[in-house]
Amino acid sequence: MPQLNPNPWFFIMLISWMTYSMIIQPKILSFLSTNQVSSKAPTIPNTKPWTWPWT
Template sequence: MPQLNPNPWFFIMLLSWLSFSFLIQPKLLSFTHTNQPSNKIMMATKTTPWTWPWT
């Protein structure tokens, strides 16, 4: 059964995985984000109850 022969496909998979791990991934991780997270304190908003006209 030729599906179980890993000879050509294992090398292609290994080569693509290594190229992603050592070439592409460090380039992607070196980009800086434009919006850095801030340490803003979230204030709770005070809500007023709705006055229903028919009650």
């Protein structure tokens, strides 16, 4: 069964993951901006319970 022979497919998978992790991933991560750390305390929203008209 040729699909059980890992010889060509393992090499293709290894090269694909190396390309992704070494070349593509750093380029993509450079576009993402992370949230800046803020020293402000988080605000808790003032919520009110919903009044149902039929109760």
